[in-house]
Amino acid sequence: MQVTETLNEGLKRGYSLTLTAEALEAKVNEKLDAVRADFQMKGFRKGKAPAALMKKMFGKSVIGEAMQEVVDEAMKSHFEASGDRPALQPDVKVANQEWKEGEDLTVEMSYEKLPEIEQPDFSTLKLERLVVEVEDGAITEALENLANSAQNFAPREEGAAAEDGDQVVIDFAGSIDGELFEGGSAEDYPLVLGSNSFIPGFEAQLVGAKAGDDVEVKVSFPAEYGAPNLAGKDAVFACKVKEVKAPEAAAIDDELAKKFGAESLEDLRNQITERLAAEYKGAARSVLKRQLMDSLDELVSFELPSALVDAEAQQVAHQLWHEEHPEVQGHDHGDVEITDEHKKLAERRVRLGLLLADTGSKADVQVSENELNQAVMRQAMQYRGQEKQFFDFVKTNPQALQSIQAPIYEDKVVDYIVELAEVSDKTVTKEELQKVIESLDEE
Structure with a gap:
């Protein structure tokens, strides 16, 4: 294979790959041999049909498949040798459209590669974790709400x-x-x-x-x-x-507790305490994660693949448009204009996404099969009576499985970085935590 570089601008790369006629013929013969092994022809024992006759009968039908495999192998060899990681699927075109059997095949390949990312010193990050204690008043309020709902x-x-x-x-x-x-x-x-x-x-x-x-x-x-x-x-x-x-309102007593699946009022109070603690912790984590993302966005800077930014900007614009037009449920609407604000937000998302992916790869962060199964189970519970259909869909749809795995992986990378950062705890009230959450939603 002969490789000629045709483009080298920033992250954009272009190459001309010349695949020899000999390599193509060898692949065709390889595939014909595989077919011949199980082929029974009158006058010949199974697998003993003459190669020339096999080529005459099936050669044209396997040429396309052979060409695709040779091109795929050439691309794989190129990426292994160059170390490039394409941001999106490379664009591949056959240069000599009038190609005939026995000639070399020239393929033009172009792509944007992922940037080389220098890992920042995460220990320099200073983060503040909000801590909310579960107060008796919050427990009483929750009990009263339950009593009102069971009126x-x-x-x-x-x-x-x-x-x-x-x-x-x-x-x-x-x-x-x-x-x-x-x-x-x-x-x-x-x-x-x-x-x-x-x-x-x-x-x-x-x-x-x-x-x-x-x-x-x-x-x-x-x-x-x-x-x-x-x-x-x-x-x-x-x-x-x-x-x-x-x-x-119903009386706040053991009978009320039993209506909500608890053994006693004390048991119900304990369950409420645990639920509130989990809610506070989850909200505080969202604040901490936002702090981390803001800090990382200021800390790192590297060139971004324009194709990824353009795709993300389109998605951001589309998402925000639907938030502004909740009455439109489908996607059969006109084009959504992409603004500078959409582009800016897209650049942030792509930058942070690439940084987290690179950090997770270098730190060997893994999502275990058990963690993934539990996440699938949680999502399946949202489809009461259709759990099996959901499991079957996820099992046969790699993209759906990836959409479930991705946020788990991101959270694990976030946890890894937070462990390296300097984190101080600050005790606040639930009202103060709520104000911080609301301020994040407004940004």
Whole structure:
């Protein structure tokens, strides 16, 4: 193979690879020999068909495959010899389009290589880790929220008017044009006002009603209502209010704890304490990681592959556009303009991504099979009833598996760097931690 450099500008490289006719013929013969080993031809024993006859019969069908393998081997040899690591898949073109069997093949290859990264001295980094103690007040607040979510309803005093959030027990019968319709009637139905569980406008008309009242509720079924015979039609519901009940929080006791899967109130308090501690720690880690990324962004500087930056800028622009237009769910919209701000953010992401990948490689950071399986399991739990389909998808989709592995790998590299950095702890309140998190979201 003859290699001629045609481009050397920054990280951009171009080469002309000349693959000899002899190398191509040898590969074709190799593949034909592999086919002949299992080929049975009349008049010859299995695997003993003449090479010339095999070439005449199958030569043209294996030339393309042989050429691809020779090109792949040439590229592999080039990267091993040069030490270059392409940022993206190299662009490869056949130069002599009129190539004929028996001639040398010339291939033009171009790519951007990954930069050489000089590892910074991570011990010079000074980071601050926020620490939040779980206070009794936070535990009490969590218990009260659980009690409210497990609320009961107790009868209001006689003659009391129903308020938003109250439960009214009603009999109702719905009619359209004076005719009762199927499924529009019920007795002793407990309806929480403001729950939006009935047709829009229904519950609001019962606010202010008292036990014993007869209320005529007039509503219109939505045009997209599930029952075609009711969609878009006006209806009248004759309602008899039988009881008006006010919400009351459940008692904070062992019975409440058992409703949420705990053995006792003390056990529930311990579970809440552990959950809050984990939440605080996770939030504090996000702050610490952001500090680290900001510090690394200032600490390192190296040339970036333009192809990676352009691809990332497009992704950033697309992501931010959807955040500004949440009503657009699909991707069938016009082109999104890439601004200087998008480009700047893309450069930061690419720079830090390359640095972390290089650091992890040099430090031999690995994601164990057990860690990856646990992550897959956690994601599968989000698809209740479809766990097997999710596992099968991930198993047969390397890109999906990589998307799960990548954040685990990044976190492990971050942990490695933090261990080398100088980290001081600072105790703060949960409110102070929340303010810091909000400030990061605004940036």
